[in-house]
Structure formats: structure tokens, C-alpha cells
Amino acid sequence: CITVAAITIAITPLFANMADPIYQWWRKRTKTKPSNSIPMPQVGFKDHVVIVGYGYMGSFLAEAIPNSTPILIIESHPQRVKKAKEDGYAVIGGNATSTDLLKAADLDKAALLIITIPDPIDSTMVQEAVHTINPKLKVMARARSLEHMKELVKHGCSEALVPEYEASLTMMRDIMILLKVKDVTIDEFIQDVRTKQYSPILVRNSNKKKDS
Structure with a gap:
């Protein structure tokens, strides 16, 4: 167990540092971002907080936000979509890397967007798309590594931890x-x-x- 743990600790930074080169390679070979075939609803929110991902971190942050602030969740996993709805939040189900989906979240009227998804490639793509739609929108993001944090900031992220x-x-x-x-x-x-x-x-x- 100790040996496995030691190996895991040793290789984790290696894979984290590989995230940016892999992302750049993938982007060069992909002309368009993934699309979402499901018709996107127009939510009609204003001064709201958009949370991308409703896992442990996303649900915790949603609960911490004051009740007076409108919250919109973007989540691709069916069970998490269901859970977010049961918790009383407005939800758009689908992949947040989709520009059409992000536009449906009324980002031009939002107060803040929080990216909680752990995948460095997806989160960077979301940041890129968000910055294209509304470059003035404040974005806080979860970063996989310090290198990933720098990549997010390079694409317009306000704060990344x-x-x-x-x-x-x-x-x-x-x-x-x-x-x-x-x-x-x-x-x-x-x-x-x-x-x-x-x-x-x-x-x-x-x-x-x-x-x-």
C-alpha cells in the first residue's frame, strides 16, 4: 500500500503538467468545440451566479451562496442534474464546453461564473468560450495544477485556485x-x-x- 501510494504521489504532478501540452495538441486538431444536440432553454436570469459542475465542490458552493442570489447550474451527468433540480436550483443539462449551451445561460447578464469541473482540458475550453461570449464576466475556477492555473488566467480567468x-x-x-x-x-x-x-x-x- 505504501509503495502504491508513493508511486501515485510521484506520478500525479507528471500527469498534471502534461495537461497543457495535451490540450494544445487536441485544440490544433479540433476546429470546433463539442456541440450539444439538445435544444437549449433561455433561462432569462439576471445578476445570477452560474456554477459549472454540481459535484462535491459545486454543490457546496451553491449552498454557501446567499438565497437572494439567483443560481444556475450547468451539469452533464444525469444523476447530478437530477440532484441539482431536487435541491431547488435551475439547471441546464449538457456539456459546458458547448458555446450554444453557455449562451443559453445568459452570461451577458450574469454576475459571476464558477468553474468547478476537475478536467483541465474541459475547464480551459469552458473558460475560452466564456471569455469569447462575455470577456467582462468575472470567472473563478478550480485548477488541476499551478500550470493549469496559469493557463486559465491566460484565457481570461479572474481567479483560479x-x-x-x-x-x-x-x-x-x-x-x-x-x-x-x-x-x-x-x-x-x-x-x-x-x-x-x-x-x-x-x-x-x-x-x-x-x-x-
Whole structure:
């Protein structure tokens, strides 16, 4: 078990770093994005939050958003579509990489779009399509790796976080507390590490403020 775990830990970053080259290769050989054959309903929302993916993260975030804010879920898995509807949310069932589907989500009137799907190729395609439809829309995304985060930002993503990386920072903080490191030192260290890793987003947001 230890050997399997060690091998898994070792190869995970390798596959994560391969995501961008694979994506670029795939895009060069694909002239159009996947389409959705199901007629897309016009939801007629305004100032709403669109959540792409209703897995653990998507459902958790939906629950955390205030009830006064309209929420629209985009999900391709039938069981998750059913669950989102049972939870009381408006849902568009289908692949979010479809431009037609995204247009049906009234992105020109949305306040925020959150990408929670884990697949780096699909999430980057969604970001590309969203940026084409409404380049001013604020987008927050789940990134598979730091390299994937940079790719999302390059395509217009406002904020991208790597859940595994954030979890490691939390563990790092807990370890330092157990080792009785001063709180101020811990906070400064964690902030310094986070700032360095998320520098692409900080630079992009800084440039946007200068342009506005």
C-alpha cells in the first residue's frame, strides 16, 4: 500500500503538467468545440451566479451562496442534474464546453461564473468560450495544477485556485502550529508562499486595474 501510494504521489504532478501540452495538441486538431444536440432553454436570469459542475465542490458552493442570489447550474451527468433540480436550483443539462449551451445561460447578464469541473482540458475550453461570449464576466475556477492555473488566467480567468495546493498550505499551517512557531511568522510565511504561487493572477488583476 505504501509503495502504491508513493508511486501515485510521484506520478500525479507528471500527469498534471502534461495537461497543457495535451490540450494544445487536441485544440490544433479540433476546429470546433463539442456541440450539444439538445435544444437549449433561455433561462432569462439576471445578476445570477452560474456554477459549472454540481459535484462535491459545486454543490457546496451553491449552498454557501446567499438565497437572494439567483443560481444556475450547468451539469452533464444525469444523476447530478437530477440532484441539482431536487435541491431547488435551475439547471441546464449538457456539456459546458458547448458555446450554444453557455449562451443559453445568459452570461451577458450574469454576475459571476464558477468553474468547478476537475478536467483541465474541459475547464480551459469552458473558460475560452466564456471569455469569447462575455470577456467582462468575472470567472473563478478550480485548477488541476499551478500550470493549469496559469493557463486559465491566460484565457481570461479572474481567479483560479488549486484545491490540493490550498489543502497543503492548511496542513503546513497546522504543522507549524504543532511545532509552536509564532502565529505572525506562520501567517507571513503562508502569505509569502501563496503570493509567489498565485503571482500570475495578481499580475493580471493589477494590469486590469491600470487599464480601467
